Structures are given as structure tokens and as C-alpha cells.
Amino acid sequence: SSAVAILGVYVVTSTSREVEIGTPTTLSCTISNVLPSGVTVIWKQGDTNIDGNVEISPVINEQQVSTLTITSPQYSNNYTCFITSNTYPESEGSSAVAILGVYVVTSTSREVEIGTPTTLSCTISNVLPSGVTVIWKQGDTNIDGNVEISPVINEQQVSTLTITSPKVDDAYSCVVTSNTFPDSSESSATVDLAVYGITVSSYDVLAGTVATLSCSLSGVTSNTAKIWWIDSTGARVLNNKKHVVRAEMFQRGQMKSLIVVSELGTITGDAVYTCVVNVAGNDHDDAHPILLKTFNVETSDGFARSGGSVTLNCQILGPSDTLMVHWSHLQSPIQESKRSTLQDAVTISSLRVDVLMEDVSYTCVVTTPVRSYHFPATVEVNDLTLTPADEIRMSSGTVLQLTSVITLSEIAEGYFHWEHNSSPCSSPECRSAVNTPKSSLLQLVVNKTTAGIWRSFYSELKSGRRLKSNAVMVREVLLRGNQEPTSVWGLPGTESRVTCSVPHTLTDSHLTEVRWVFEGNAILDNGLGYDINKQPIHFSIGEKRILTVSEQWEISFNHSDDITGHLWCQAEYSSGNIGETPKSYLGVLKTSVNPEVVVISPGTSAIVTFETRIPVGTYPLVEISECFLARSVRLTTTLYEYSDDYQTLTETYQFFQRRDDAQLKTIRKAELFAKECSTTHSLSHNSQFQIDTVIPLLLLGEIVLQNSVISAALGETVRVQVYFTARVFSEVAVVWETREKQQQFSEWMEVREVQGPYRTLVSDIDENGVMSATLWIEQLTESDVADYRATVWLSDQHETSDVIEVRRTEAIIEPAQQIVSVFEGSSTVMSVNIVIIGPRPARADIIHRESMKTKEVALPDQISQTIRLSYQIQNTMSFNGGHYTFRVFLEGGGSVISEEILLKIKRHCRPPPTPLHTIITEENIEGSENYRFIVQCDRDDFVFLFEDQTSVICDTDTGQYTTGNVLTPCIHRE
Numbered sequence: 003s004s005a006v007a008i009l010g011v012y013v014v015t016s017t018s019r020e021v022e023i024g025t026p027t028t029l030s031c032t033i034s035n036v037l038p039s040g041v042t043v044i045w046k047q048g049d050t051n052i053d054g055n056v057e058i059s060p061v062i063n064e065q066q067v068s069t070l071t072i073t074s075p076q077y078s079n080n081y082t083c084f085i086t087s088n089t090y091p092e093s094e095g096s097s098a099v100a101i102l103g104v105y106v107v108t109s110t111s112r113e114v115e116i117g118t119p120t121t122l123s124c125t126i127s128n129v130l131p132s133g134v135t136v137i138w139k140q141g142d143t144n145i146d147g148n149v150e151i152s153p154v155i156n157e158q159q160v161s162t163l164t165i166t167s168p169k170v171d172d173a174y175s176c177v178v179t180s181n182t183f184p185d186s187s188e189s190s191a192t193v194d195l196a197v198y199g200i201t202v203s204s205y206d207v208l209a210g211t212v213a214t215l216s217c218s219l220s221g222v223t224s225n226t227a228k229i230w231w232i233d234s235t236g237a238r239v240l241n242n243k244k245h246v247v248r249a250e251m252f253q254r255g256q257m258k259s260l261i262v263v264s265e266l267g268t269i270t271g272d273a274v275y276t277c278v279v280n281v282a283g284n285d286h287d288d289a290h291p292i293l294l295k296t297f298n299v300e301t302s303d304g305f306a307r308s309g310g311s312v313t314l315n316c317q318i319l320g321p322s323d324t325l326m327v328h329w330s331h332l333q334s335p336i337q338e339s340k341r342s343t344l345q346d347a348v349t350i351s352s353l354r355v356d357v358l359m360e361d362v363s364y365t366c367v368v369t370t371p372v373r374s375y376h377f378p379a380t381v382e383v384n385d386l387t388l389t390p391a392d393e394i395r396m397s398s399g400t401v402l403q404l405t406s407v408i409t410l411s412e413i414a415e416g417y418f419h420w421e422h423n424s425s426p427c428s429s430p431e432c433r434s435a436v437n438t439p440k441s442s443l444l445q446l447v448v449n450k451t452t453a454g455i456w457r458s459f460y461s462e463l464k465s466g467r468r469l470k471s472n473a474v475m476v477r478e479v480l481l482r483g484n485q486e487p488t489s490v491w492g493l494p495g496t497e498s499r500v501t502c503s504v505p506h507t508l509t510d511s512h513l514t515e516v517r518w519v520f521e522g523n524a525i526l527d528n529g530l531g532y533d534i535n536k537q538p539i540h541f542s543i544g545e546k547r548i549l550t551v552s553e554q555w556e557i558s559f560n561h562s563d564d565i566t567g568h569l570w571c572q573a574e575y576s577s578g579n580i581g582e583t584p585k586s587y588l589g590v591l592k593t594s595v596n597p598e599v600v601v602i603s604p605g606t607s608a609i610v611t612f613e614t615r616i617p618v619g620t621y622p623l624v625e626i627s628e629c630f631l632a633r634s635v636r637l638t639t640t641l642y643e644y645s646d647d648y649q650t651l652t653e654t655y656q657f658f659q660r661r662d663d664a665q666l667k668t669i670r671k672a673e674l675f676a677k678e679c680s681t682t683h684s685l686s687h688n689s690q691f692q693i694d695t696v697i698p699l700l701l702l703g704e705i706v707l708q709n710s711v712i713s714a715a716l717g718e719t720v721r722v723q724v725y726f727t728a729r730v731f732s733e734v735a736v737v738w739e740t741r742e743k744q745q746q747f748s749e750w751m752e753v754r755e756v757q758g759p760y761r762t763l764v765s766d767i768d769e770n771g772v773m774s775a776t777l778w779i780e781q782l783t784e785s786d787v788a789d790y791r792a793t794v795w796l797s798d799q800h801e802t803s804d805v806i807e808v809r810r811t812e813a814i815i816e817p818a819q820q821i822v823s824v825f826e827g828s829s830t831v832m833s834v835n836i837v838i839i840g841p842r843p844a845r846a847d848i849i850h851r852e853s854m855k856t857k858e859v860a861l862p863d864q865i866s867q868t869i870r871l872s873y874q875i876q877n878t879m880s881f882n883g884g885h886y887t888f889r890v891f892l893e894g895g896g897s898v899i900s901e902e903i904l905l906k907i908k909r910h911c912r913p914p915p916t917p918l919h920t921i922i923t924e925e926n927i928e929g930s931e932n933y934r935f936i937v938q939c940d941r942d943d944f945v946f947l948f949e950d951q952t953s954v955i956c957d958t959d960t961g962q963y964t965t966g967n968v969l970t971p972c973i974h975r976e
Contacts, residue, residue, distance in 0.1 A: 010037045014085055014096055020103035020130055020180030022189035023076055023965060024950050029100040030069045031083035036061055039089040043068035046082045074950065075104045078128060103130045103186075107178055109966055111194040113222060113281045114168060115288050122163045122193045124176035129159055132181040136161035139175045139190075168197045171221070192968050194915075198222045202277050202290045206322050206370050209296040217277030217290065227281045234274045272296055272320070297321055301366050301379040304355070305472060307409055311356040314379045316366035321349040326369040329353045336364070358383050385410050386471030388458055393475040394509045395551065396448045397579055406458035406471050408440045413469075416462040418442035423454040446476070453478040479505045481581025483552070485571060489617055489647070491589040492561040493693065499558045502571035502583045506553055511577035518543065518557055521567040525557070539564050561590045568647075587647040589615065593695040609637075612653045614693065618643060622651060632657050710804060713811040713841040713892050720779040724792045724803045725772055735795040736764055736775040743788045743807065750791070753777065782808070811892055812839040815900035818870075823906040823931055824878055825958070833872040834888045834900045841893040848873045851902070852884035859888065883907035906931070909961030914954055917971035919944050931958050939972035946970045 013034040021027045033041050040061045045052040045068070055071040068083055079102050086095040106127040114120040126134055133154045138145040138161070148164040161176055174193045180186040198221030207213035219227055231239040231247060239245050272295050279288040297320040304312035318327060329336040329351065336353065353364060358381060366377045388406045396402060406418065418437045420427040431452070436443040446452045453476050460469040483504040490498045506513040518525040518541070525531035529541040544556035559565050571583040593614040616622060621641075626634055637654040644650060714720045722738075738753040738760075753760050759780035767773050775794065779786050787810045793802045814837045824830040836843070846859040859871050871890075875882055888900040908931060916922050920937045927934055936953045939945065946952055951970035954963050 008090075010035075010087065010089060010093075012036045012041065012085075012087075014083075014098045016083065016098040016100040017185065018101035018103075018183045019186040020101075020105065020134075020183045021075060021186055022178065023104050023106045023128075024074050025187065025189055026071065026073050026950065027075060027102070027187060028069050028071050029081055029102060030067055031085070031098050031100065033066045033068070033085055035064050036066055037087070037089045039087075040066055041088055042086050044084045044086075045070045046084065047079060052081075070100070072102060075102060078102060078104045078130075101183075103128075103180065103182065105129045105134065105178070106965065107176070107189060107191045108962070108964075109176065109191040109193040111196070113196040113198060115279075116169060116197050116199045116221075117167050118288075119164065119166050120168060120195070122165065122174055122195060124161045124178070124191055124193065126159045126161070126178055128157050129154055130180070130182045133159055134181055135179045137177045137179075138163045139177060140172065145174075163193075165195060168195055171196050191966050196222065198227075198281060200277070200279055200288060200290055202292050204292045204294055205372055206295050206297055206324055208368075208375050209298050213294055213296075215275055215277075215292050215294060217279070217292075219279055222281055227279060229277065229279050232276045232278060239275070295320065295322060297325065297368075299366065299368055299375065299377050301377045303379055304381040305384050306358045306381065308359055308383055308385055310358055310383075311354060312358065312381055314353045314355065314364060314366075314381065316351040316353075316368075316377065316379065318349040318351070318368060320347055324371055325349075327351045328367050328369075330365045330367055331362075333365075335367075353379075355381055382472070383470075384472045385469040386458055386460060388456070388471035388474050390509065391472060391474060393477065395477045395479050395505075395507060396509050397479050397481050397511075397575075397577075397581075398449055400448045400510060402446045402448050402452075402476065404444045404446065404456060404458075404474065406442045406444075406460075408460055408469065410469070413440070413460070414462040414464055414467075416460050419459050419461065420444055421457045421459065422452075448476060448478050450478055452476060479508055481505065481573065481575070481579055483571065483573065483581060483583045485583035485586055488584055488586050489589070490569075490586055491591050491617055493591050494561055494563075496561050497558055498561060498588075499556055500569060500586050501554055501556045503549075503552045503554045504571060504573040504581060504583065505551060506548075507551055508575065508577075511575045511579065513553065513573060514576055515574045516546075516553060516555060517572050518555070518569065519572050520565075520569050524572075533564055534567060537564065541565075559588070561588070563590060563592070566590055589617065589648055591616070591693050593693050595695055607656050607658045610634075610655045610657060612651075612655070612695065614651045615648050616651060618645075618647060618649050620649075624651075624653065626655065634658075711807045711809060711841065711893060713809045714782050715811055716782050716784070718782050720782050720786070720808060722777040722779070722790050722806050722808065723774055724794070724806075725774050726794050726801070734764065734773060736762070737793045737795075738762060738775075738777045738790060739793070740788050740790050753790075779808075782810070784810075809841055811841050815888060815890065815898055817888075817900055817903045819903065820901070821904045821906060823908055825908045825910060826878055826880060828878055829874065829876050830878055830905070831872050831874045832886055832903050832905065833870055834903075836869050836871065836890060836898075838867055838869070838892075843869070843890045844893045845891045846871055847889045847891075849887045849889060850882075850884055851887065853881070878905075878907055880907050880909075908958035910958070911956035911961055911963055911967070914963070914967035914969055917969050919972040920969065922969065927955070932956055932964075933958070935969070937969040941972075943975050944972035945975045947973050 015032045015034075017030040017032070019027045019029060031043060033043070038061060043056075043058050043066075045056050052070060055073065056068070057071075058068040059066050070081060070083070081100045081102060082097050083100065084095055084097045087093040108125045108127070110123045110125075112120045112122060124136060126136070131154060136149075136151050136159075138149050145163060148166065149161065150164075151161040152159050163174060163176070172195050174195060175190045176193065177188050177190045179188040198219060201218040201220070203216045205213075215231075217229055217231075219229060229249075231245075233239055239247060241247055272293060274291050274293055276289050276291045279290075281288075297318055300317045300319065302315050304314050306312040314329075316327065316329070318325060327349070351366060355362070355364070361380065361382050363378055363380045366379060368375045368377070385408065386406050387409055388404060390404075394402065418435065420432045420435065420442075422429075422432075431444060431446055434445075442458055444456075444458075455473050455475055457473045458471040461467070462469075481504075483502060485500065485502040487500065490500060492498050502516075502518075504513065504516055518531075520531045520539070520541075521534040523532040523536075525541055525543070527543060529543050531539050531541055533539050540559075542558045544558070547554040555571065557569070565588055567588060568585040569588055570585040573581040573583075575581070591614075593612050596611045596613075597608075614622075624639075626636075634655045634657050637656055638652070639654075640652045642650050642652070712720060712722060739750040740753055741748045741750050753762070761778040761780070763776045763778070765774045765776075775792050777790065777792070787808055790806045790808065791803050793800055816835050816837075818833040818835060822830055822832055832848075842865055843861055846861055847856050848859050849856050857873070859873050861871070862869050871888055873886070873888075883905055885902040885904055887902050889897055890899075891897045914922065914935055917937065919940055921940050923936050923938065925934060925936060932955055934953050934955045937946075937951075948970040951968060954965060954967050954969060956962075957964050
């Protein structure tokens with residue numbers, strides 16, 4: 003007999019995939035050469051069977067295919083298909099592994115100014131070692147140039163697309179395919195590029211007038227952008243007396259105007275302002291500088307004889323191509339004007355006027371693109387010549403001769419007369435003028451009365467014709483000049499300045515020399531001078547400033563006792579005249595004290611006298627602050643005026659010890675032994691001065707406590723300390739005593755008789771005559787929690803301190819929350835609960851570990867054994883994040899610290915664009931700090947176009963979406 007054994011041999015192949023996270027995909031196992039009864043396939047993830055989404059085909063051409071569909075893959079994983087024979091179930095099974103790689107694609111969109119190069123990017127995370135291929139598209143067209151992709155680093159690749167000159171809004175996509183499993187489905191991410199435009203405008207403006215600059219932004223929503231102005235120094239321009247900033251909003255844009263209302267200067271005063279634009283999401287600002295160009299216009303009047311001609315000039319300083327210029331008369335344009343450019347910065351327009359018979363006015367009109375400016379020019383017909391011409395500047399009391407001559411060859415019989423400040427002159431000088439047929443001579447003494455505008459006239463008797471001369475300005479010049487300030491006071495060592503101004507360019511003489519004088523002694527150019535006692539003193543002399551009609555000179559000095567007196571400028575002229583400016587009095591604000599150090603023994607007092615020199619006319623408010631160990635009584639006050647420049651205030655005070663003052667029990671060394679009392683003078687006269695005078699006090703025999711209550715935990719080192727005043731260290735002895743705590747009638751015992759680790763120390767005497775005595779308790783035990791006092795022996799005198807109480811303290815601080823999370827820009831509160839056993843809290847702080855900054859926290863008004871401390875941040879920023887610790891300081895010393903509280907600052911994501919026919923809602927994710935946006939169709943007869951794009955998740959740690967911000971639109975249900 004025989005038996006046949008059949009051996010069926012099949013082949014198993016698997017298909018792996020690499021897809022974007024959330025993209026449905028199918029893994030497959032193909033079994034070839036199977037017997038007609040086929041095989042059974044089971045899919046597993048690790049050791050777990052997968053029941054759903056598994057299919058297997060019938061046997062076709064000796065082949066079966068089993069598939070596993072992953073509807074929303076989130077992580078990379080390995081899946082296994084296990085095969086067993088249906089024909090021979092007892093046959094050994096086989097398996098094949100299918101790899102599923104899941105990567106994440108995130109894109110970065112941009113909003114940029116038109117024409118500004120920018121880079122779009124796609125980041126692919128969790129990629130397999132072979133990486134991916136990225137193709138960029140604009141619509142359906144592949145983009146070949148300006149595309150780069152990085153190698154795989156830490157399972158991540160970045161592909162970038164550089165747009166060199168963006169013109170319009172557009173959408174790009176990066177298409178990703180797997181290099182490891184090329185048959186895998188490709189994925190894509192949309193990258194939006196929004197382009198906006200910035201337009202700036204400016205125009206030339208006349209110096210000293212109002213100018214308006216504008217900066218317009220278009221192509222963005224108004225609430226996603228900011229516009230501001232900065233000046234040439236880089237400072238932000240705000241609304242003030244000089245600038246006005248106005249804003250306008252319009253659809254997909256906005257405009258901000260800058261109105262400059264201050265004087266802009268001349269051709270050297272052009273200003274540059276910069277319009278700065280920031281569009282939300284950009285990490286840079288767009289800056290557009292604007293030149294605000296100014297110009298000035300100068301016209302010159304003309305003078306001519308009857309029948310003569312004259313040329314009027316109109317100069318434009320700082321012109322540009324945008325300016326137009328012409329002449330007009332009685333508002334009618336004149337075409338015969340001539341324009342020429344002398345140099346780049348000056349343009350001249352000339353107008354020739356012929357056959358003049360009477361005075362006439364013309365207008366130079368300068369036109370910018372936005373407005374016109376008018377500048378008058380007058381032509382005078384003068385048939386008399388008055389000399390000296392133009393402006394006459396003479397010192398007061400100088401004799402001036404004015405001569406008027408008729409320039410016409412033929413005149414009729416007539417007479418001369420004079421005008422002063424446009425009024426007929428009938429003064430004795432005018433009635434005494436020396437006249438000839440063709441001239442008139444007027445002699446004046448220059449003073450306040452004769453200063454002004456002079457003009458002569460000749461009137462013909464028969465014809466009534468009236469001839470006039472040119473106008474002459476006569477100015478009275480006071481040689482005494484000016485000096486400021488005239489009363490100069492300051493604290494010792496402070497600097498002050500004085501400026502003198504003396505006239506020059508006189509008609510009949512010129513300035514030859516100017517010098518500074520102090521108390522009658524000339525100051526040399528190097529600043530060396532001498533006081534009234536011929537002792538050397540030093541000044542700093544500045545540079546002279548030559549102005550149009552005067553010279554200015556500044557001198558500076560430091561206030562001291564040596565520089566006290568009068569300072570002035572002295573000017574010499576070629577005429578021999580000497581002018582002296584008003585004198586400035588230099589005074590030093592200083593209080594002298596007698597005695598300089600006050601020593602007060604117990605039961606005695608000391609008399610102290612204060613003397614202060616102050617400006618005349620000031621009435622000071624005098625206050626004296628007292629030491630805790632002393633009190634004072636004012637005995638006398640005298641204010642005596644010594645001269646026109648200063649007065650002296652004299653005060654007398656009596657100081658006493660304050661031995662029984664209750665405040666001595668609680669004050670600390672820093673408050674008690676600063677050894678300073680001060681009197682403060684407030685002088686109210688134009689300027690405010692404050693003179694602080696320190697009076698050292700040495701108070702013999704006093705003893706005070708460092709602390710009346712000392713708090714410490716068991717095991718801590720405790721320092722009990724008192725302070726006292728003394729003269730000689732060798733005369734001092736200190737005895738420490740202790741008794742049971744709060745037992746008022748228990749016996750005091752010397753510390754050396756009590757068991758315990760004690761040490762005592764007496765310090766050296768310091769510069770204020772203060773010493774300290776210290777008792778150290780090395781490790782505090784229950785028996786050491788007691789009352790202590792010290793007795794200080796000074797030769798044959800002794801004094802005992804008040805009782806010092808050593809307390810045991812315990813405090814527990816527990817934070818209300820270990821972690822506090824809040825969105826950036828929101829308000830948050832961190833709190834701790836404190837359970838105190840022992841002393842009360844004295845102060846509380848909160849410490850930010852990252853910045854090392856400390857801020858005080860307010861204690862509650864009512865303090866019980868359990869209190870709650872809170873610290874609020876109104877507008878949290880990223881730098882507020884980190885670890886915070888509460889620290890509580892206890893009365894009597896010591897402190898306790900809480901555990902750290904972590905403040906996490908979360909960031910909002912920019913809301914995603916709303917697709918067509920959808921409504922977007924926001925919801926929190928349970929058990930997570932993140933939140934999601936969910937899309938819904940806005941009508942029942944619409945469905946999602948992409949089922950896998952119905953929500954996006956915002957990662958609040960970064961403020962970015964975990965899977966991009968693209969949501970599916972809705973389409974009409976077929």
C-alpha cells in the first residue's frame with residue numbers, strides 16, 4: 003500500500019507605508035501559491051490581536067491578499083500578519099512584518115511687505131532614516147528653483163522655499179512622499195503668503211509752519227498690524243507740543259499721519275522721520291524713513307529815485323524740484339520775472355520794475371504741491387538821501403548828526419521837516435535843524451527818547467509835491483550790558499555758572515576788550531583770580547559767543563568759602579568808554595555749628611548754636627530732626643540783614659538725654675547709634691535750597707537692646723546682644739543673667755552658673771563711642787528658652803538692660819497650588835497658607851528664582867495662627883514664568899521659606915482661517931493644557947470635504963499648532 007503526503011508551499015510578502023499623521027492608510031500581506039482552501043490571516047500589534055478594519059480576499063490564481071486599514075495613525079509602529087493553512091490546520095504558521103511610519107508636517111506662513119524676500123518652510127518630524135522627498139507647488143505647478151531640504155537630523159527634516167520678490171497674495175503647498183516606502187500615499191501642507199504694501203508721502207514745507215507726513219499700510223486686516231513713528235534720534239514720536247499723531251482705519255489697511263507743528267529751522271534744519279510697521283507674526287519691523295525737507299524765503303525791498311528802476315529779489319533757501327515761484331502785483335501774476343540758481347541750496351527769482359513814480363508793493367509766490375506761500379517786497383521812491391544810512395547803534399548820551407540831501411537836479415521852492423516814529427517831530431532838536439535849499443542837518447543826543455525811526459521830507463509850496471528820504475533806525479545801546487543770574491547761591495562743592503552779555507558793533511566805536519572781575523580783581527584767561535584778601539581762587543572760563551549785536555561769555559565755579567563776593571564783566575571800547583555789567587553776588591549755603599560734637603552725660607544738657615548765611619529776602623522754614631536718645635528745645639532765633647546781598651540766621655537749641663523714653667526698648671543699633679541730628683533749611687526765593695547739617699551726639703552711660711524678642715528654632719545658634727556708650731574700654735565689665743521664661747518673680751542667675759553651651763563677647767569701642775556685649779547660645783534647647791538681661795559696669799556706675807525674651811518658633815508654609823498655569827496677558831494669583839507656632843510674622847517676600855528679583859508681599863490686617871499670603875500678576879508675560887518661593891520673616895528674627903510654585907505661561911495660537919460654509923468653535927482638551935478648534939458645517943445639507951481635517955490642536959507651550967492650522971471646508975451633499 004502507499005500514502006501520498008502533500009507539501010503546500012506558499013510565499014508571504016508584506017507592504018509597508020510611511021504617511022502623515024492622521025492620514026488613513028492600508029497595510030497588506032500577499033500570500034502566493036496557496037492551495038484552493040486558502041489560508042487564515044490574523045493581524046497583530048505587538049501581542050494584541052486586531053479585530054476591526056481587517057479584510058482578506060478569496061483565492062484567485064493561487065493568491066490571497068489580506069489588508070489592515072489604519073484610519074488615523076498617530077505614531078510609527080510595526081504590525082504583523084500571522085498566516086495559517088485552512089487545508090492543513092496542523093501545519094506550522096508563518097508571519098510577516100509590515101512597518102507603518104507616521105510623520106508630522108507643520109508649515110510656516112508669512113505676511114511680508116511687497117517686494118521683500120521671504121522664506122516659507124515645511125517641517126517634517128518623526129521621519130524614518132531614509133527621509134522624505136518634498137516638492138513645492140504653486141497651484142498645480144511644480145516649483146523647481148529656490149527650494150532646499152535639510153538632511154535628517156533628530157528624525158526631522160526642513161524644506162524651504164525662498165520667494166525673492168513677492169507681489170501678490172498666494173498659497174503654496176509642500177508635497178511630501180516617503181523615500182523608504184515610495185508607494186506610500188503623499189501628503190501636503192498649505193503655506194499661505196500674504197503680501198502687503200506700505201506707502202509714505204511727504205512734501206517740502208516752509209520752515210516754521212505745520213507739516214503733515216503720512217504712512218499707509220494696505221493688504222492686511224487693521225487689527226493685525228501696528229504703525230508708529232520715530233524721530234532722527236530713534237525715539238518714538240508721541241503726541242506733545244511738537245507732534246500730533248493721527249490714525250485712520252479702512253478695510254484691509256490703515257494710515258497714520260504725523261503732523262509736525264514746531265519750528266523746523268532753515269536749510270540746515272531738515273528732519274528725518276521713520277514710519278515703522280509691524281505686522282502680527284513677523285519677527286522684524288519694516289522701517290521707511292521720510293525726509294521732511296524745509297525751505298526758507300527771503301525778499302529784499304527796493305529803493306529808487308522818481309522815474310528810476312529797481313530789481314527785487316526773492317531767494318529760496320533749500321529749494322527742490324517740487325517748488326514753483328512767480329511774482330504778482332495786486333494778486334495778478336507777472337510773467338517778466340527771471341529765475342536763476344546760484345548754487346544747489348539757493349534759487350533767486352528777480353523782478354525788474356521800471357519808471358517808478360510812487361511806492362508800490364509786489365508779492366513773491368512760492369508754490370508747493372499742496373499750498374502756496376506769499377512774501378511781500380516793497381519799492382520805495384526816495385528823492386532825499388538821509389545819512390548815516392540803515393541802522394545806527396550808539397551808546398547813550400552820544401551826539402548824532404543826521405544829514406538829508408535832495409538828489410533831484412531841479413526842485414521848486416519848499417521846506418524841510420522831520421518825522422520820528424511816523425509822527426511829525428516838533429522837539430527842540432527838530433525846530434533847530436540847520437536847513438539850506440537842498441539839505442537839512444539834524445543834531446540829536448542818543449537816549450531813550452530819541453531812539454527810533456527817523457525820516458526827512460521836503461514839501462514844495464506851489465505844487466504840493468512831497469519828497470521823502472530813506473528811513474534810518476537809531477538805537478540806544480546801554481554799555482552796561484546784561485548778566486544772569488545776579489544772585490548765585492549753592493551748597494559747598496556744587497557748580498554754578500554766570501553769563502554776561504556786552505554790546506558790540508556800535509556805529510561810532512568798537513569793542514576792544516572784555517574781562518571778568520571778582521571783588522575788583524581781574525580774572526586771567528586761565529581762570530586764575532584773587533579774592534578781596536588777594537588770595538588765589540580758581541574759575542573756569544568758557545568760549546566767547548559772538549552774536550549779531552553782542553558778545554556772550556560764561557564763567558563757572560564751585561561754591562566754597564573762598565569764592566564769596568561780587569562778580570561782573572568789564573568791557574572797553576575804542577571810543578574810550580568802559581561798560582560794566584550788573585554784579586552777581588556769589589554765596590555759599592552753609593551752616594556752622596558750635597560745638598561741632600555734643601557730649602551729654604546722664605542728667606546734663608548741651609547748648610548748640612547754628613549760624614547760616616542766606617540770600618536777602620528769603621524766609622526759611624527750619625526743622626530739626628532728633629535722635630531717639632535725645633530731645634531738643636529751641637531757645638532763640640535771630641534773622642539779621644547784613645547787606646543788600648545776604649542775611650544771617652542764628653538759632654540756639656538745648657539738647658537733653660531721653661533716658662526714660664519707651665522707644666528705647668525697641669529701636670535697633672542702626673537707628674540709635676547713627677549719632678546724627680540734622681537741621682534742614684528750606685529757602686523759598688526763586689530757587690529751593692536745602693541745607694542738612696549733621697550734629698554728632700555722644701551720650702554716655704546709655705544701654706539699649708538689639709532685639710527685645712528673639713525667635714529661633716530648637717538647635718539653632720542664638721545671639722543675644724545689647725549696645726551701650728562708653729569712654730574707655732578698660733573700665734567696662736558686663737554680667738549676663740537669665741531666669742525662667744515669663745516668670746516675673748523668679749530669681750535671676752548669672753549665665754555662668756547655668757548649664758549650657760554659652761559664650762560671651764565684648765566688642766571694641768567704635769568711632770561713635772559705642773560698644774556691644776553679646777551672649778552666644780550655640781544650640782538652642784528647651785531649657786534655653788528663657789529671659790535674659792545684661793548689666794554693664796562703667797567704673798563705679800552700672801546700668802541693667804531691659805529683659806530680652808528668647809522664644810521657640812515653628813512655622814509651616816504650604817503652597818495652595820504647586821503648579822499655576824495661565825495664558826500670556828492674563829492675570830494670575832499665587833497663594834500659600836502659613837501655620838505659625840510662636841512669634842508673629844513681621845514681613846513677607848516672594849522670590850522669582852529665574853530673575854533673582856524679590857518683591858514684598860502684604861500681610862493681612864488681622865493675623866491669626868493661620869494666614870494666607872497671595873501675590874498677583876496683572877498682565878503676565880513670558881519672562882514672568884518660572885519658579886516662585888514665599889519667604890516670611892518673623893518678629894524677633896528668623897524666617898521660613900515655602901516650597902517652590904511653578905508658574906507656567908501658556909500661549910494662544912493665532913485662530914485658523916475659517917473655511918467656506920463652516921463655523922469654528924474652540925474647546926479645551928480634558929487632561930491637557932492644550933485646546934482645539936473644531937469645524938462644523940453651517941448648513942445641514944453640507945458635508946465635510948476632508949473628514950480628517952475637522953479639528954486642529956493648539957500646543958500652548960509654543961503657541962503653534964501640532965498638525966498645522968488647515969481645516970476642511972464644507973461642500974453640498976450630492
